[in-house]
Amino acid sequence: MRKFSIVAATALVAAAGLVLSGCAAGGSGGSDDKAEIRVWLNGTDTPKEAREYLTTTFEKQHPGSTLKIEEQSWTGLVDKLTTALSGSDSPDVVEVGNTQSPAFTTVGAFMDLSSKKKELGGDDLLPGFVEAGSADGKLYAAPYYSGARLVFYRKDMFAAAGLEAPKTLDEYVADGEKLASANAGVSGIYAPGKDWYNALPYIWENGGEIATEKGGKWTSSFSSADSVKGIEQLQQVYEKASTAPKDGDETNPQVPFCANQVAQLSAPSWVKGSILAPADSDTPGCPDLESNLGVFALPGKSGGAAHVFAGGSNIAVSNKSKHKELAYDALKIMLSDDYQTILGKNGLVPAKKSLASTLGTDDVAKAIAEAAANSKLTPASPKWADVESSNLLQDFFSAVAQGGDVKSLATELDKKIDAILNK
């Protein structure tokens, strides 16, 4: 036993020595002419074509250097970025959700891009996203893309039920119930309980708000009369129109859609690409549904497009990056007209207003234009990211989906959100 411990101690020291020297070797490549740049992209949102364009263009511009894309999952991203960006092994360029961005821009995690704003697109950049990426009047995270939420639907199920695209939110919900009862096991409206993004329009369209600011103090208002009315309408959707798991989230909606279990799916515009992905790809879709796939912008309470959540991303250079110049060059490529055009063609709203036409003129493009015109953002508080990462919203809507009392759940939620926003 004793001998063993001594041997083990020696081995440990040797191992530690190896690890430490490994670190040193990794960190010593500090010169900016030849390096590996690590880019963190989230989910499958950025299409493959754009990734390839980024890698090849960067490596052509910087012979000897390489660019590696590391895909992160959206779930738990704030936690992961906090750890990674503050460590010595920080990625160089990171994508961050627009509503998460203030958590990092306000604490100095990103490199200041103010002096480069003009070069990146200046006033052509999407203003809402410039705001999301700025703090104290300085730009830290550039807009990357925006995505509108649209409703994808099955033309065959609509035809069988004698339906057409709904004109109001109430019609949409009624259609959902009709489709669910006409097709056993099918979601008339696919509404997993933890998908809070798609829950917001019900609140906004019924006149409610998430949270409002007055004199520096935030008031969460899920329990206001209007919000409750909206959440109760959503509860009706959960109970009568959806067969989605009450504790499921919004990831991979193409799976039930391709399994013929969904009639209407409210999802970001780029989900079209996931649904129609080749059957032999890493995340297979069902390309044979193409002619059967319809799309419209979610209708509002009194007609027109509804207020939907304006999701999207910002992109930034880590302050801890060892190769800031190279990292910035990579970021510049991602905001170039060529790269942003690829995003546009794939259903993502480009970061530059002048490139809006790259979305094309098909049904999806038209629906995006309608939805984007009326989309809304989450409360503009740097603490909002903490509300998101605390999972309060997921738990709340999941409880609503299970038939909980909306008013009392919402009152409880407001108390918790108030505490976070006014911390």
Added chain:
Amino acid sequence: MSLASKAPVAAPPALTPAGRRRRGHVGLPLALLVPSTVVLAVVIGWPLIQLVIQSFQQYGRAQVFGAPAPFIGFQNYANVLSDPKFWNVLGRSVLFCVVCVVITIVLGTLVALLMQRLNKGFRTLLSIGLLLAWAMPPLSATFVWGWVFDTQYGVANYLLTQVTGTNWMGHSWLISAVGFFFVAGVIVVWGAIPFIAFTVYAGLTQVPDEVLEAAQLDGAGALARFRLIVLPYLRSIFLVLIVLSTIWDLRVFAQIQALQAIGGSIAETSTIGVYIYQTSLANGEYGTGGAIAVILVLILMAVSFVYIRQSLKEDEA
């Protein structure tokens, strides 16, 4: 640890007439201890000190990125201990831990007894199966079990539908806290049984056959033999296994965290390890999270104390 406890024994005073020689004897073990102590101090000691310091500071996301962190005394501890959520989480963790440890030890022992009675071929087969389960990283295991219990496409729901004739498809296993901890318990116990089984099996080979045989001749049944002979022989092994399992199950993290991403209510299913992670990293309250972590360290140290005292006793014996 065993080296530290044995070091004084290495220099029996009666055999060392000259003080100089004695110092040489003590010096070598001490010198040999230095490397592992240094490694432990760097890898475990330093982060632990930082954690303790952090738990007395106001430490948020801004401090992570370099803002100064003011000291606020015991404020974080006061906040934690007066928060009913913390006590809920702690109570839940302890309960889950106790249930898992009991089931793990009982099933693990049964598997060990089974191994003793199997012929060589089947025993090898069983050992390989156990080793594979033991080698599976908890995260991968959780995802596989998550698929088994999937709401829409899970094989558990499918089989239950086939066997019972009622429709289980769409049944969510994770949506209630009880269901969630059932699945989490299955994953934790499944992953922990191999270690218990192998250790107890090794211990069983130390129980002298002649004593068992004599007891059998005296008319002791299988249960009586296990209770009166095997158990006393393996007492210290069981004690160590229970202490180690308690420590592992109390700070369980990966399984719960991954399962929460699959389904269930996060507020109702967090155990202490996950709660620390959520407080620190997700909510950005590193000071508060640090205080909870220090409290957990104290609890685990209390549990380990039993373990260390036992191993010291064995050394003396």
